Amino acid sequence: MLTVIGLLSTTFGVSVASALMPLISVELFAVGLVLKAPHIPWWVLAVVIATGQIGGKLLHYYAARGAIRLPKFMQRKNKTERKGRVREWLEAFRANCRRRPVWTGAVMLISALASLPPFAAVAIIAGWAKVPVTTFLLTGFIGRFVRFGALAIAPGVVATWI
Template sequence: MLTIIGLLSTTFGVSVASALMPLISVELFAVGLVLKAPHIPWWALAIVIATGQIGGKLLHYYAARGSIRLPRFMQRKKAAERKGRVREWLDAFRANCRKRPAWTGVVMLVSALASLPPFAAVAIIAGWAKVPVTTFLVTGFVGRFVRFGALAIAPGIVSTWV
């Protein structure tokens, strides 16, 4: 039988992997873990998953920001090569994020909490728009902690009602 530290270490690995590869569902893993090992504190599980998720999404953030070098087929075109309305919209969006940091933070928090819009996309857009890394980390961590804390508590609440 695995210890709590072993289970939390595995959970951290799954949460990082799910942040990088959308086909892995940390939500399903967390529910299964809570049902199989209800002795794990919900807050510890939420902290570990939130930390792993933000760690994985931070790679997306820095890649979109241009701080991590991607293979050529994954690199975006140079700014001079983009033209027209799309270029204008992207520039206006980036300027809007800079002018309205509270709005940007709220959108990121809601995305981290509810995944609407998808947090993977928001992580990339935040990096591209050069949202401050502290805003990304704080709003992302808080949203993910609340999301996975609620997910960890839910099976216990349902089992007391049934």
């Protein structure tokens, strides 16, 4: 039988992997863990998962910012700058993020909490738009903590209703 430290280490690894590869569901893993090991406090589980998720998404953030070199197969083949309306829209969006930091933070918080828009996409866009890393980390961690805290509490709440 795994110890609590072993379970939390595994949970951290799964949360990082799910942040990098969307086909892995940390939500399903968390519900299974809560049902298998109800002695782990919900807030500890939420902190571990939120930390792993933000750690994984931080790689997306820095890659979009250009601070991490992507493997050759993931790089754009044609490195010429985009032209026309798309480029103008992207630059206007970037400027809007800088002018409206509260709006930007609110969108990132809602995305981290509800995954609408998908937090993976928001992490990439935040890096590209050069949103301050502290804003990304704080809003992302708070949103993910609330999301996975609620998920960790849910089986116990349902069990008391039944």
